[in-house]
Amino acid sequence: MDIAMHMSDGIVDVRTSILFGVVAAAGLALAAAMARRDLDDRTAPMAGLVAAFVFAAQMVNFPVLPGVSGHLLGGALAAVLVGPWTGALCVAIVLVVQALLFADGGLSALGTNITNLALAGTAVGFLVALALRRFARRGGRWLFAVAFLAGMTGTLAAALSFVLQFAIGGSAPVGLGTVALAMLGVHAVIGAGEGLITALVAGAIAGVRPDLVYLLRGQRIDPALPTGPALPAGPAMRGAPEVRA
Amino acid sequence: MRSRRAVLAGLGLAALLTAGGLAYLASPAPDGLDAVSRQGCEQPAPAEAAARGEAARGDCIANHARESPLAGGPLTGYTVAGRGWLTGVAGIAGVLVTLALGAGLFRVLRRRERAG
Numbered sequence: 001m002d003i004a005m006h007m008s009d010g011i012v013d014v015r016t017s018i019l020f021g022v023v024a025a026a027g028l029a030l031a032a033a034m035a036r037r038d039l040d041d042r043t044a045p046m047a048g049l050v051a052a053f054v055f056a057a058q059m060v061n062f063p064v065l066p067g068v069s070g071h072l073l074g075g076a077l078a079a080v081l082v083g084p085w086t087g088a089l090c091v092a093i094v095l096v097v098q099a100l101l102f103a104d105g106g107l108s109a110l111g112t113n114i115t116n117l118a119l120a121g122t123a124v125g126f127l128v129a130l131a132l133r134r135f136a137r138r139g140g141r142w143l144f145a146v147a148f149l150a151g152m153t154g155t156l157a158a159a160l161s162f163v164l165q166f167a168i169g170g171s172a173p174v175g176l177g178t179v180a181l182a183m184l185g186v187h188a189v190i191g192a193g194e195g196l197i198t199a200l201v202a203g204a205i206a207g208v209r210p211d212l213v214y215l216l217r218g219q220r221i222d223p224a225l226p227t228g229p230a231l232p233a234g235p236a237m238r239g240a241p242e243v244r245a
Numbered sequence: 246m247r248s249r250r251a252v253l254a255g256l257g258l259a260a261l262l263t264a265g266g267l268a269y270l271a272s273p274a275p276d277g278l279d280a281v282s283r284q285g286c287e288q289p290a291p292a293e294a295a296a297r298g299e300a301a302r303g304d305c306i307a308n309h310a311r312e313s314p315l316a317g318g319p320l321t322g323y324t325v326a327g328r329g330w331l332t333g334v335a336g337i338a339g340v341l342v343t344l345a346l347g348a349g350l351f352r353v354l355r356r357r358e359r360a361g
Contacts, residue, residue: 005276010311032354039355042249049256055343056264059323059336061272070279090347097343102335103313103321110287162278172306174285178307182284186277196284205256208247 005058006098006161007115009106016169021111023166027119028092035085038044038214040227046212047082049197051090054078055097062193070190073117077153077198080147081205083214084126112165120161125154125198129215136215143206143216151198152162155191159183257344264336268323284307 009017024073039047054074061069074094075161078087095113098104105113129136129150136146170179202213247255275283285305315321320338325331 003281004345007278008310009313010309011282011306035351036354036356039351040359041355044351044355045253045348046256047351048252048344049260051347052264052340052344053256053260056260056268056271056340057334059262059264059268059271059332059339061274061276063272063274064277067274069276071271086351089350093346093350094345097339097346099313101316101318101320101342102359103316103318103322103341103342104323106313107315159277166306171309174306175306178284179281182281183277186281192275205252209249212249212252 005061006095006105006117007109009108010171011106013163013169013171014108016165017111018109019111019168020115020165021108024092024111024114027115028089028127031085031088031092031119034090035083038083038086043082043086050078050081050087051093051208052195054090055094057197058094058098058142064189064193065186065209068186070186070193072194072197073121073151073155074159075117075122076129076147076150077120077201078196079126079154080129080150080198080202080215081213084122085212087126088118088122091122106120112162116158116161116165120157121154125150128153133215139206139210144203146215147199147202148195151195152188152191155187156184159187182241193240260340260344261337264340265333268332268336279307282310 007102012020030128040116054072054077057074059071064070073091075091078090082090092114095105095110095118099110099113123164128148132146132149135142137143160183163176166179167176168223170176178179201226206213206216257322274280281307286307319326320335321327323332323335325334
């Protein structure tokens with residue numbers, strides 16, 4: 001079990017696995033129903049590619065502390081790019097592929113993993129991004145900061161969700177306080193990495209086509225608002241894509 | 246202003262390059278959850294402690310983790326038949342499967358444009 005990234009079977013008891021299996025199923029069913037509103041012929045291909053990218057990025061562990069690495073979760077990034085509902089589905093697909101094809105993450109643990117990463121991680125990441133959306137729309141450094149915060153909080157939410165599951169039905173006689181402290185501490189650092197990657201990728205796409213970024217769609221921005229440091233994204237942030245001279 | 250297709254292609258290319266190439270540079274250290282799961286395991290194992298006449302001192306989450314029933318599969322652990330140097334191949338396979346599943350699901354879910 002050396003290159004596994006997600007919860008294995010057995011970490012929580014059967015009852016808890018079942019409970020969160022139900023939570024995951026309900027959450028994904030809701031996500032699917034709601035995602036229909038956001039998905040059309042134009043946005044569906046983007047969603048598939050976001051899922052593929054999240055899968056790829058999750059493979060690239062980066063060192064965060066001596067002897068500890070982290071990897072992208074991707075929920076916040078997916079939510080910023082394709083919306084929270086589609087984003088949750090993207091992450092869920094990644095988790096399913098990882099569990100079935102790569103034995104990464106247990107089978108009975110799929111419910112808990114989906115709950116933590118696809119639901120909690122995506123939801124919280126998006127809620128933070130949404131709350132700060134008017135700042136994100138300024139582009140440049142503002143978007144970077146918002147995406148960073150979204151990524152970081154999403155990661156922490158996923159970690160907290162695990163701690164909750166462990167509290168409910170963890171099978172090891174390890175103190176809850178110890179686990180909580182360790183999980184949140186490590187994932188605060190990992191969350192910074194997540195935030196950075198989220199910000200860079202979202203920024204890269206927003207820099208060329210902000211209309212392809214879910215978070216940035218909608219109202220036109222007041223052109224009088226400062227857009228941060230001079231960036232190609234400046235004029236493009238005002239709404240409809242412009243042809244560059 | 247890049248075309249939409251260029252952005253999508255860029256994302257796809259990024260995914261393939263990341264999974265097929267960047268993955269080789271991935272840190273082998275255990276990730277956050279894994280590391281926390283192993284906390285406490287540096288205590289002497291119960292059998293060893295008993296042999297020394299000591300009370301078993303600690304346990305860790307990892308001791309309770311079970312291997313996936315799919316653990317023997319050809320792509321387990323992001324290798325190909327156990328060959329770590331083929332992790333890029335495993336990664337690209339994963340990217341393609343994810344893309345296929347995603348494309349399939351999102352096509353089914355999408356609202357179709359009304360004709361006319």
